[in-house]
Amino acid sequence: MNDQQIAALLAAAPQEPEPPLPPGLLEGLVPAARRDVRRRRATAALCAVVALLLGAGALLIPAGNRDAVPARPSPGKAAGLPDLIAGYSPLTGSVSAAPPGRALLLYGYGNSEMLRTYQTLVLGADADVYRQLDAVPERTKPWLLSPDGRTIVLSEPDREVAEVRVVDLETGQTRQVPVPRPGGVVPLALSPDGNILAYSVVDLGPVAEEAARDAGDYVEWYATGHGELMLLDLRTGQATGTGVVPVSAAAFAPDGQRLVVQSELRTWLIGLDGQRQREVMVPQGYGITVHNAWSPSGLLLAVVPWRSEGIDSGRVYMFDSGTSGAVRTVSIAEPSALRGTADTETFLGWLSDTEVLGHAWDYGSDTGALSAVPLDGSPARVLSRFDDSYRCEFGMQRCVPYEISVAAGLLAGLGTRTAESADRGPWPVGFQIAALATVAVLAAVVWLVRRRVRRRRAGEAIS
Amino acid sequence: MRADDEHAFTEFAQARVLELRRTAYRLCGNWDEAHDLTQSALIRLYRHWTRVAQADSPDAYVRRMLVNIFLDQRQTWWARRVRPFPQPPDVPAPAADVADRLDLMAALARLAPGQRAVIVLRYWEGMDVAETARTLGCSPGTVKSQTSYAITALRRLLPNYVGDRA
Numbered sequence: 304m305n306d307q308q309i310a311a312l313l314a315a316a317p318q319e320p321e322p323p324l325p326p327g328l329l330e331g332l333v334p335a336a337r338r339d340v341r342r343r344r345a346t347a348a349l350c351a352v353v354a355l356l357l358g359a360g361a362l363l364i365p366a367g368n369r370d371a372v373p374a375r376p377s378p379g380k381a382a383g384l385p386d387l388i389a390g391y392s393p394l395t396g397s398v399s400a401a402p403p404g405r406a407l408l409l410y411g412y413g414n415s416e417m418l419r420t421y422q423t424l425v426l427g428a429d430a431d432v433y434r435q436l437d438a439v440p441e442r443t444k445p446w447l448l449s450p451d452g453r454t455i456v457l458s459e460p461d462r463e464v465a466e467v468r469v470v471d472l473e474t475g476q477t478r479q480v481p482v483p484r485p486g487g488v489v490p491l492a493l494s495p496d497g498n499i500l501a502y503s504v505v506d507l508g509p510v511a512e513e514a515a516r517d518a519g520d521y522v523e524w525y526a527t528g529h530g531e532l533m534l535l536d537l538r539t540g541q542a543t544g545t546g547v548v549p550v551s552a553a554a555f556a557p558d559g560q561r562l563v564v565q566s567e568l569r570t571w572l573i574g575l576d577g578q579r580q581r582e583v584m585v586p587q588g589y590g591i592t593v594h595n596a597w598s599p600s601g602l603l604l605a606v607v608p609w610r611s612e613g614i615d616s617g618r619v620y621m622f623d624s625g626t627s628g629a630v631r632t633v634s635i636a637e638p639s640a641l642r643g644t645a646d647t648e649t650f651l652g653w654l655s656d657t658e659v660l661g662h663a664w665d666y667g668s669d670t671g672a673l674s675a676v677p678l679d680g681s682p683a684r685v686l687s688r689f690d691d692s693y694r695c696e697f698g699m700q701r702c703v704p705y706e707i708s709v710a711a712g713l714l715a716g717l718g719t720r721t722a723e724s725a726d727r728g729p730w731p732v733g734f735q736i737a738a739l740a741t742v743a744v745l746a747a748v749v750w751l752v753r754r755r756v757r758r759r760r761a762g763e764a765i766s
Numbered sequence: 767m768r769a770d771d772e773h774a775f776t777e778f779a780q781a782r783v784l785e786l787r788r789t790a791y792r793l794c795g796n797w798d799e800a801h802d803l804t805q806s807a808l809i810r811l812y813r814h815w816t817r818v819a820q821a822d823s824p825d826a827y828v829r830r831m832l833v834n835i836f837l838d839q840r841q842t843w844w845a846r847r848v849r850p851f852p853q854p855p856d857v858p859a860p861a862a863d864v865a866d867r868l869d870l871m872a873a874l875a876r877l878a879p880g881q882r883a884v885i886v887l888r889y890w891e892g893m894d895v896a897e898t899a900r901t902l903g904c905s906p907g908t909v910k911s912q913t914s915y916a917i918t919a920l921r922r923l924l925p926n927y928v929g930d931r932a
Contacts, residue, residue: 309917310889312870312924321791324783325801332779332805333772336812340767343813 396728643678
């Protein structure tokens with residue numbers, strides 16, 4: 304059988320009588336075609352909407368139940384601390400993109416044993432809200448979270464500045480407040496309403512090169528021996544000099560009308576007018592804690608061992624970490640007698656006149672923990688632990704917190720709640736772009752594969 | 767679609783529907799399925815009519831649509847498992863005219879869909895290799911090879927026709 308034979312065979316094949324067209328085939332053709340067009344358009348529109356929703360969902364689902372505007376807690380509502388502080392995630396959104404509202408903690412988080420993994424985070428006071436503080440994404444300190452948790456004051460650790468930056472956690476906006484004398488600026492304390500900043504300013508001229516070379520907090524270190532205490536009204540920009548030189552720590556009284564200040568190895572009470580009121584005669588070798596030393600009742604001060612280092616003009620003052628690290632208390636009325644003892648590595652603030660909040664390594668869980676530490680010397684009660692999984696340095700290391708700053712005014716009545724799904728806000732812009740690019744590439748790949756499969760199937764059908 | 771385009775489409779469909787249905791029948795061997803194939807091809811043509819109407823040969827487009835729909839349907843799970851007609855015997859017995867037609871259709875039904883399409887287009891629709899290749903969306907070489915395979919299969923399925931009636 305060859306071409307001619309098969310052609311002849313088919314041509315000679317008797318024809319079957321053709322049946323009539325089914326009724327309505329032609330008449331119904333155009334309406335059916337119109338319906339088909341409409342159905343396809345509707346399907347395409349539906350697919351587009353679903354794709355958009357999926358795309359938007361992929362970007363926004365990590366935001367959890369994020370609101371566009373942070374919810375304002377009811378007045379007087381106590382802040383809460385999750386029993387587990389969420390682990391490191393590069394997908395955590397920024398303060399400026401999604402303001403978290405009032406915050407309880409400000410801390411650096413990461414690890415740098417082999418690869419630098421770091422982010423500056425704030426933890427919300429009323430929910431498990433985490434945001435990256437994009438105003439200082441790559442470094443710790445000098446920073447200060449206001450007692451009401453609504454603002455953060457930022458400076459630079461290694462160079463002179465002419466202003467401090469104030470981040471509003473309810474709007475996500477950052478504003479600059481000029482300081483009258485440029486220099487190395489170290490924020491020391493904020494008044495309970497967050498409006499008055501006590502800071503140390505130091506002329507870095509003689510040590511500018513050394514400061515630039517130093518990898519640590521050179522300004523903060525140098526200012527303990529040379530900085531002058533200033534009071535700055537963050538609303539008006541009006542500054543008040545105090546003449547207190549040097550200054551290494553400060554804390555506002557609960558009523559915000561005066562401060563306790565550490566100058567060299569002596570402790571002073573200072574008024575808002577910048578005048579020294581009197582010296583607080585704490586036991587020799589002790590000085591107030593770097594932050595939040597004044598108890599909420601106004602009756603007690605937290606003190607820790609202090610020491611000096613260097614000679615003559617190079618002398619600086621610091622917390623004496625070599626001495627056994629118990630935090631002690633003294634009363635304002637009778638400051639020469641040490642009273643309570645709280646055994647913690649780092650003092651963060653006062654929970655009450657009988658308990659402080661401390662940060663220490665929890666050796667049982669092998670992770671950092673925030674604990675309520677009684678001042679009668681009894682064992683601490685763990686309130687919250689940091690995530691202990693290996694998330695830093697591409698899963699090779701645990702992440703550890705650095706330089707925790709707490710909203711001291713929210714600690715009274717602080718509750719602990721069961722940690723819920725972390726609200727990390729929208730992905731950072733870089734990840735959003737990467738996600739969109741990935742979705743686009745995947746869509747293109749799917750389209751190419753489908754086209755290839757169709758062609759292959761068509762080829763298989765022929766062959 | 768504009769009214770004048772729709773009018774042109776309707777005229778085209780009315781003029782070609784029988785011819786298309788005949789081609790569809792030759793492809794599938796079943797009048798009911800041929801009606802469905804024809805309607806599907808014309809509906810698909812309606813979607814693209816504005817562009818197709820400007821082409822030199824709308825017939826080639828609609829025929830290609832028809833063949834593609836036929837091949838697509840043969841690829842579906844349903845079409846692979848459900849046959850609208852009984853399996854033909856391996857060796858059809860020679861008989862009268864009606865039996866001859868049934869034998870021929872049964873033999874065509876035994877071919878793979880692509881081979882059947884090649885045979886129908888080339889020897890029943892009178893297309894040359896290039897036209898068949900364009901209609902099927904494959905290369906002329908593929909058309910030639912598939913034609914060869916199809917003829918070999920028909921020779922096996924219709925042994926009594928060899929050198930006899932053909």
